[in-house]
Amino acid sequence: MFFGSKRQSATRSSVPIAHHESTAGAAAPSTQALTQLLGSLSRSVSHVGRDAAEVRGVLDDTQKVVDAQAQAMAALSGELGQVRQAQQGISRASEQSRQAVQRARQALSGVGDEVGGIVQTLHEVADAASDISKIALQTRLVAFNASVEAKRAGEAGLGFGVVADAVKDLAGKVDGSSKAIMSTLSALDARIERFSIELRSASGGLAQQSAIHQAFAAVEQDVLHIADAARQSEQISASLGARADELAADIQQARGSLQVATACSDRFLKLSEELIEQIAGSGVEVEDARFIAAAQQAATRISALLEEAVARRQISMAQLFDERYRPLAGSDPAQHLTDFVELTDRLFPAVQEPVLQLDDKIVFCIAVDRNGYVPTHNKKYCQPQRPGDVVWNSANSRYRRIFNDRTGLASARNQRPFLLQTYRRDMGGGRFVLLKEASAPITVQGRHWGGLRLAFGF
Numbered sequence: 099m100f101f102g103s104k105r106q107s108a109t110r111s112s113v114p115i116a117h118h119e120s121t122a123g124a125a126a127p128s129t130q131a132l133t134q135l136l137g138s139l140s141r142s143v144s145h146v147g148r149d150a151a152e153v154r155g156v157l158d159d160t161q162k163v164v165d166a167q168a169q170a171m172a173a174l175s176g177e178l179g180q181v182r183q184a185q186q187g188i189s190r191a192s193e194q195s196r197q198a199v200q201r202a203r204q205a206l207s208g209v210g211d212e213v214g215g216i217v218q219t220l221h222e223v224a225d226a227a228s229d230i231s232k233i234a235l236q237t238r239l240v241a242f243n244a245s246v247e248a249k250r251a252g253e254a255g256l257g258f259g260v261v262a263d264a265v266k267d268l269a270g271k272v273d274g275s276s277k278a279i280m281s282t283l284s285a286l287d288a289r290i291e292r293f294s295i296e297l298r299s300a301s302g303g304l305a306q307q308s309a310i311h312q313a314f315a316a317v318e319q320d321v322l323h324i325a326d327a328a329r330q331s332e333q334i335s336a337s338l339g340a341r342a343d344e345l346a347a348d349i350q351q352a353r354g355s356l357q358v359a360t361a362c363s364d365r366f367l368k369l370s371e372e373l374i375e376q377i378a379g380s381g382v383e384v385e386d387a388r389f390i391a392a393a394q395q396a397a398t399r400i401s402a403l404l405e406e407a408v409a410r411r412q413i414s415m416a417q418l419f420d421e422r423y424r425p426l427a428g429s430d431p432a433q434h435l436t437d438f439v440e441l442t443d444r445l446f447p448a449v450q451e452p453v454l455q456l457d458d459k460i461v462f463c464i465a466v467d468r469n470g471y472v473p474t475h476n477k478k479y480c481q482p483q484r485p486g487d488v489v490w491n492s493a494n495s496r497y498r499r500i501f502n503d504r505t506g507l508a509s510a511r512n513q514r515p516f517l518l519q520t521y522r523r524d525m526g527g528g529r530f531v532l533l534k535e536a537s538a539p540i541t542v543q544g545r546h547w548g549g550l551r552l553a554f555g556f
Contacts, residue, residue: 164353171346175339182335189332192325199318216290224280224287231276241266389554390516390536392456393463396449397538397550400465403445404542413441418542423471423500430488433498434471442473450476459554461523461533465540467548470506472499493529509537509549523553532556 241262248259407413418441423434446465453463454476462476474480475497483495502510505521517537522530535553539546 160356164349164356168346168349168353171342171349175342175346179339182332182339186328186332188328189325192321192328195321196318196325199321221287224284228276228280231273231280233272235273237265237268237272386518386534386536388457389460389534389552390518390538392453393536393550393552394516394538396453396463396552397465397540399449400446400550401540401542401547403449404540404547407441407445408542413438415543415545419467419545419547421467421469423469426498428485429483429491429498430486431492431495431499433483433495434500435498436467436471436473439473439498446474447477450474453552457554459556461531461553461555463550463552465548465550466501466506466510468510468546469548470500470502470510471548472497472501505535506551509535509551511546512537512549513539513546515539517549 244262245259245266248262404418408415408418417437420437423436426433426435442465450463450465454460462479464472464475466472479494479496481494483491505519508519509517515538519535519537521533521535523533533553533555535551537549537551540548540550
């Protein structure tokens, strides 16, 4: 628009031809200078975009670390809560154990009292046995006298003598049994008395207490130590929990700041991309122009091939626009199949592979559907996955995968003549490459299928 208005004003002027030629000659350097200025500006903007992409990548890495820390802090907070609950349970159990020990000691005292009653009863039994022994002795004396008298009576006293002898023998046996009972009672009384003393000796110093009371006292002291340790541990856990909450709050604040910084870097990145697009769209030859043109030409060829396949009924529109991404079992990173992968494997390499030879800076050239799905990648990135080797797979097995990140979706869903982006590509294993990407839309029968992505280095 600017150049057209200058030419029109020059045509309408009444300046002589010679003067007009001199004026045109003077204008030519201005146009060339402007072109040079725009070229220089595009290079500067490109550098800004590169720096913005680098910053964005670093912010993304930092965001991942902060997110991981936030998750770790949330897990730690939950674990500390569980620890505090366990410690409270220990405190409750310790208090219940201490009360149980006290009840046991009281029960032992009651048993001691009952044992004292048993001792008293045994004493009464011993007294009764002693009385029986005395009576048996007297009975033996009476029987002896009766036996003597029966002998004096002669034959008349024979029957009485037999009875007297039997009574004497019986009395002897009763006396022996009574003495055995008294002996046994004496030994039992001594044992029970000692046991009663142990049960009742709960007062006084530790040296004066019985072994059983010393054991209960030791148990009670251990229980108290456990309770004290649990209370101290609970206090420490509570302090750690408070500190964890503070750290979690700091992490949340850092996440917010990172989001603000990321938004700012995105604006810088978008501004640089838009400036380069506008400069390229103005007709001024910029460094990226040949890559943009290559992407547009490849997109046009892909569109033509897909339309021809539909026209020849090699595939239906429904199959070509299939979005039922079926996961490939065991793939890591995840790979998927669709109804159109066999067709793209036949058609796309003939367009994609030659573009790689245009310039050493070109990293890849791929056609993706509108959701960022890559049915057929460049051959060097279509290596079969290695089981368990995620890092190698991420770098070398990039086909049949969905790349729905910011750049991937923007390229896949762009419907403008072209889109230029700058980003950092994850190559796996912590390796990243800064790239530019020119993309152009792919349409089939007027319907947007996806985009052609052409990535190149700086």
